[in-house]
Amino acid sequence: MTTIKASCPCCGDVELTPKQVRLVVCSAKDRSYYAFDCAKCGDEVRKPAGEDVVALLVSGGVKVERWIIPAEAMEEKLGGTIAWDDVLDFALVLDSCDDLAGLAARGLSSSR
Incomplete structure (x- = not known):
């Protein structure tokens, strides 16, 4: 052995x-x-x-x-890190939203 x-x-x-x-x-x-x-x-x-x-x-x-x-795990990350408040805000938005696709579309169109 x-x-x-x-x-x-x-x-x-x-x-x-x-x-x-x-x-x-x-x-x-x-x-x-x-x-x-x-x-x-x-x-x-x-x-x-x-x-x-x-x-x-x-x-x-x-x-x-x-x-x-x-x-994507090896890509260079730009911008700030996500804080706990950001995660909590995201969870609250998800909890209050019935149409996630619609919310995402509104978010994309408003950022252009």
């Missing part, structure tokens, strides 16, 4: 089986990681996984989970 050596920040070196390691390969390569629960302290340890680490873990029998980040 394959033994994978990793390190826990609290306990130091630990030995793991491929089933004890979670490998998540992301569509944005800098977001890929591997994780494991330390057998000594019980903490989840999560570390970045570059292409070389991914190749090594896959060759050791670790199954790959694919994670695709939607393109």
